[in-house]
Amino acid sequence: AQSVTQLGSHVSVSEGALVLLRCNYSSSVPPYLFWYVQYPNQGLQLLLKYTSAATLVKGINGFEAEFKKSETSFHLTKPSAHMSDAAEYFCAVSYGSGNTGKLIFGQGTTLQVKP
Amino acid sequence: DSGVTQTPKHLITATGQRVTLRCSPRSGDLSVYWYQQSLDQGLQFLIQYYNGEERAKGNILERFSAQQFPDLHSELNLSSLELGDSALYFCASRREGGEQFFGPGTRLTVL
Numbered sequence: 001a002q003s004v005t006q007l008g009s010h011v012s013v014s015e016g017a018l019v020l021l022r023c024n025y026s027s028s029v030p031p032y033l034f035w036y037v038q039y040p041n042q043g044l045q046l047l048l049k050y051t052s053a054a055t056l057v058k059g060i061n062g063f064e065a066e067f068k069k070s071e072t073s074f075h076l077t078k079p080s081a082h083m084s085d086a087a088e089y090f091c092a093v094s095y096g097s098g099n100t101g102k103l104i105f106g107q108g109t110t111l112q113v114k115p
Numbered sequence: 116d117s118g119v120t121q122t123p124k125h126l127i128t129a130t131g132q133r134v135t136l137r138c139s140p141r142s143g144d145l146s147v148y149w150y151q152q153s154l155d156q157g158l159q160f161l162i163q164y165y166n167g168e169e170r171a172k173g174n175i176l177e178r179f180s181a182q183q184f185p186d187l188h189s190e191l192n193l194s195s196l197e198l199g200d201s202a203l204y205f206c207a208s209r210r211e212g213g214e215q216f217f218g219p220g221t222r223l224t225v226l
Contacts, residue, residue, distance in 0.1 A: 106159040
Protein backbone atom coordinates (compact mmCIF):
# COMPACT_ATOMS: atom_id res chain seq x y z
CA ALA A 1 0.00 0.00 0.00
CA GLN A 2 1.13 3.51 -0.70
CA SER A 3 2.26 5.30 2.42
CA VAL A 4 4.11 8.31 3.74
CA THR A 5 6.34 8.26 6.80
CA GLN A 6 7.38 11.35 8.66
CA LEU A 7 10.24 10.64 11.01
CA GLY A 8 9.73 12.38 14.31
CA SER A 9 6.34 13.50 15.52
CA HIS A 10 7.94 16.44 17.35
CA VAL A 11 10.98 18.47 16.35
CA SER A 12 12.35 21.27 18.48
CA VAL A 13 14.85 23.84 17.25
CA SER A 14 16.18 27.14 18.47
CA GLU A 15 15.29 30.33 16.66
CA GLY A 16 17.83 30.84 13.87
CA ALA A 17 18.76 27.17 13.67
CA LEU A 18 18.33 24.86 10.71
CA VAL A 19 14.96 23.18 10.33
CA LEU A 20 14.92 19.65 8.93
CA LEU A 21 11.68 17.68 8.73
CA ARG A 22 11.94 14.22 7.25
CA CYS A 23 9.55 12.51 4.87
CA ASN A 24 9.83 9.17 3.10
CA TYR A 25 7.31 7.65 0.75
CA SER A 26 6.78 4.13 -0.47
CA SER A 27 6.09 3.72 -4.12
CA SER A 28 7.60 2.23 -7.23
CA VAL A 29 5.92 4.94 -9.27
CA PRO A 30 7.24 8.49 -8.87
CA PRO A 31 4.55 10.42 -7.09
CA TYR A 32 3.65 14.04 -6.76
CA LEU A 33 4.90 15.24 -3.37
CA PHE A 34 3.70 18.06 -1.17
CA TRP A 35 4.41 19.73 2.12
CA TYR A 36 1.55 21.44 3.92
CA VAL A 37 1.61 23.51 7.11
CA GLN A 38 -1.21 23.74 9.62
CA TYR A 39 -1.29 26.54 12.17
CA PRO A 40 -3.46 26.08 15.26
CA ASN A 41 -7.19 26.13 14.49
CA GLN A 42 -6.59 26.65 10.80
CA GLY A 43 -6.73 24.64 7.61
CA LEU A 44 -3.78 23.32 5.65
CA GLN A 45 -1.67 25.68 3.59
CA LEU A 46 0.55 24.46 0.77
CA LEU A 47 4.25 25.16 1.36
CA LEU A 48 5.63 23.55 -1.77
CA LYS A 49 5.14 20.76 -4.25
CA TYR A 50 7.22 18.45 -6.43
CA THR A 51 5.75 17.42 -9.76
CA SER A 52 8.74 15.86 -11.57
CA ALA A 53 10.40 19.06 -12.68
CA ALA A 54 13.43 20.27 -10.68
CA THR A 55 14.38 18.00 -7.78
CA LEU A 56 15.05 20.96 -5.49
CA VAL A 57 11.79 22.75 -4.87
CA LYS A 58 11.51 26.19 -3.29
CA GLY A 59 8.37 27.09 -1.42
CA ILE A 60 6.91 29.89 0.60
CA ASN A 61 8.35 31.34 3.83
CA GLY A 62 11.91 30.29 2.97
CA PHE A 63 11.23 26.54 2.95
CA GLU A 64 12.61 24.17 0.37
CA ALA A 65 12.61 20.42 -0.19
CA GLU A 66 14.70 18.03 -2.23
CA PHE A 67 13.28 15.01 -4.01
CA LYS A 68 15.68 12.06 -3.86
CA LYS A 69 14.33 9.14 -5.83
CA SER A 70 17.08 6.74 -4.73
CA GLU A 71 16.17 7.38 -1.10
CA THR A 72 12.41 7.80 -1.71
CA SER A 73 12.66 10.95 0.38
CA PHE A 74 11.35 14.49 0.27
CA HIS A 75 12.78 16.23 3.33
CA LEU A 76 11.78 19.79 4.16
CA THR A 77 14.41 22.32 5.21
CA LYS A 78 14.72 25.95 6.18
CA PRO A 79 18.13 27.49 6.91
CA SER A 80 17.02 29.66 9.82
CA ALA A 81 13.96 29.00 11.97
CA HIS A 82 11.65 31.80 12.98
CA MET A 83 9.22 31.79 15.87
CA SER A 84 6.36 32.06 13.39
CA ASP A 85 7.36 28.69 11.88
CA ALA A 86 5.98 26.85 14.90
CA ALA A 87 3.17 24.72 13.50
CA GLU A 88 2.35 21.21 12.35
CA TYR A 89 3.81 20.09 9.05
CA PHE A 90 2.42 17.37 6.83
CA CYS A 91 4.08 15.58 3.98
CA ALA A 92 1.68 14.18 1.38
CA VAL A 93 1.82 12.21 -1.82
CA SER A 94 -0.52 11.97 -4.72
CA TYR A 95 -0.45 9.32 -7.36
CA GLY A 96 -3.37 10.41 -9.45
CA SER A 97 -3.11 12.65 -12.43
CA GLY A 98 -5.84 14.47 -14.17
CA ASN A 99 -9.04 14.35 -12.20
CA THR A 100 -8.04 12.12 -9.29
CA GLY A 101 -5.08 13.20 -7.20
CA LYS A 102 -6.24 12.23 -3.70
CA LEU A 103 -3.64 13.01 -1.07
CA ILE A 104 -2.09 10.46 1.28
CA PHE A 105 -0.69 12.21 4.32
CA GLY A 106 2.02 11.40 6.78
CA GLN A 107 1.25 11.55 10.48
CA GLY A 108 2.57 15.06 10.80
CA THR A 109 5.50 16.68 12.61
CA THR A 110 5.00 19.39 15.18
CA LEU A 111 7.73 21.98 14.95
CA GLN A 112 8.57 23.85 18.13
CA VAL A 113 10.81 26.91 17.88
CA LYS A 114 12.52 28.01 21.07
CA PRO A 115 13.65 31.58 21.59
CA ASP B 116 -7.65 32.79 2.64
CA SER B 117 -7.68 29.76 0.34
CA GLY B 118 -10.97 30.66 -1.29
CA VAL B 119 -12.58 27.44 -0.03
CA THR B 120 -15.35 27.96 2.49
CA GLN B 121 -16.80 25.48 4.94
CA THR B 122 -19.80 25.75 7.20
CA PRO B 123 -20.40 25.42 10.02
CA LYS B 124 -17.10 26.07 11.77
CA HIS B 125 -18.11 24.10 14.84
CA LEU B 126 -20.79 21.49 15.34
CA ILE B 127 -21.73 19.81 18.60
CA THR B 128 -24.23 17.00 18.51
CA ALA B 129 -25.20 13.78 20.25
CA THR B 130 -24.58 10.15 19.41
CA GLY B 131 -27.04 8.72 16.93
CA GLN B 132 -27.72 12.05 15.27
CA ARG B 133 -27.17 13.12 11.66
CA VAL B 134 -25.30 16.21 10.49
CA THR B 135 -24.48 17.87 7.19
CA LEU B 136 -21.23 19.67 6.49
CA ARG B 137 -21.05 22.10 3.61
CA CYS B 138 -18.19 23.10 1.36
CA SER B 139 -17.95 25.72 -1.37
CA PRO B 140 -14.94 25.28 -3.64
CA ARG B 141 -12.82 28.00 -5.18
CA SER B 142 -14.32 29.57 -8.24
CA GLY B 143 -13.58 27.41 -11.26
CA ASP B 144 -12.50 24.31 -9.32
CA LEU B 145 -14.42 21.24 -10.39
CA SER B 146 -12.95 18.77 -7.90
CA VAL B 147 -13.87 18.62 -4.24
CA TYR B 148 -12.15 16.33 -1.76
CA TRP B 149 -13.19 15.52 1.81
CA TYR B 150 -10.69 14.60 4.53
CA GLN B 151 -11.04 13.67 8.18
CA GLN B 152 -8.43 14.68 10.75
CA SER B 153 -8.47 12.89 14.09
CA LEU B 154 -5.88 12.35 16.79
CA ASP B 155 -5.73 8.59 16.34
CA GLN B 156 -6.11 8.31 12.55
CA GLY B 157 -4.40 11.48 11.40
CA LEU B 158 -5.47 13.02 8.10
CA GLN B 159 -7.42 10.58 5.96
CA PHE B 160 -8.96 10.97 2.54
CA LEU B 161 -12.66 10.22 2.52
CA ILE B 162 -14.07 10.89 -0.91
CA GLN B 163 -13.66 12.97 -4.08
CA TYR B 164 -16.19 14.45 -6.44
CA TYR B 165 -15.52 15.90 -9.85
CA ASN B 166 -18.15 18.02 -11.55
CA GLY B 167 -20.96 16.28 -9.71
CA GLU B 168 -19.70 12.72 -10.02
CA GLU B 169 -17.96 10.57 -7.46
CA ARG B 170 -14.38 9.93 -8.62
CA ALA B 171 -12.51 8.29 -5.76
CA LYS B 172 -13.36 6.77 -2.43
CA GLY B 173 -11.11 6.35 0.55
CA ASN B 174 -11.71 5.28 4.13
CA ILE B 175 -15.27 6.51 4.24
CA LEU B 176 -17.71 4.71 6.50
CA GLU B 177 -21.02 3.48 5.12
CA ARG B 178 -22.75 5.84 7.57
CA PHE B 179 -21.16 8.74 5.69
CA SER B 180 -22.16 9.98 2.27
CA ALA B 181 -21.43 12.99 0.12
CA GLN B 182 -22.65 14.71 -2.98
CA GLN B 183 -21.70 17.58 -5.23
CA PHE B 184 -24.39 19.83 -6.60
CA PRO B 185 -24.68 21.56 -10.00
CA ASP B 186 -23.28 24.78 -8.51
CA LEU B 187 -20.26 22.64 -7.45
CA HIS B 188 -20.73 23.02 -3.72
CA SER B 189 -20.50 19.77 -1.81
CA GLU B 190 -22.08 18.33 1.28
CA LEU B 191 -20.83 15.57 3.55
CA ASN B 192 -23.57 13.78 5.44
CA LEU B 193 -22.69 11.91 8.61
CA SER B 194 -25.37 9.74 10.20
CA SER B 195 -25.77 7.52 13.25
CA LEU B 196 -22.95 9.46 14.78
CA GLU B 197 -20.61 7.80 17.25
CA LEU B 198 -18.16 9.31 19.71
CA GLY B 199 -15.32 8.26 17.44
CA ASP B 200 -16.62 10.44 14.64
CA SER B 201 -15.50 13.51 16.54
CA ALA B 202 -12.85 15.08 14.32
CA LEU B 203 -11.95 17.96 12.05
CA TYR B 204 -13.44 17.58 8.60
CA PHE B 205 -11.71 19.42 5.78
CA CYS B 206 -12.71 19.92 2.26
CA ALA B 207 -10.32 20.88 -0.48
CA SER B 208 -10.84 21.93 -4.06
CA ARG B 209 -8.65 21.57 -7.07
CA ARG B 210 -8.63 22.44 -10.73
CA GLU B 211 -7.26 19.98 -13.25
CA GLY B 212 -3.52 19.62 -12.94
CA GLY B 213 -3.33 21.93 -9.94
CA GLU B 214 -2.83 21.49 -6.23
CA GLN B 215 -5.49 21.18 -3.58
CA PHE B 216 -6.56 24.21 -1.59
CA PHE B 217 -8.04 23.48 1.81
CA GLY B 218 -10.90 25.10 3.63
CA PRO B 219 -10.70 26.06 7.32
CA GLY B 220 -12.48 22.87 8.41
CA THR B 221 -15.52 21.95 10.47
CA ARG B 222 -14.86 20.72 13.97
CA LEU B 223 -17.40 18.05 14.88
CA THR B 224 -17.88 17.06 18.48
CA VAL B 225 -20.13 14.11 19.25
CA LEU B 226 -21.23 13.88 22.88
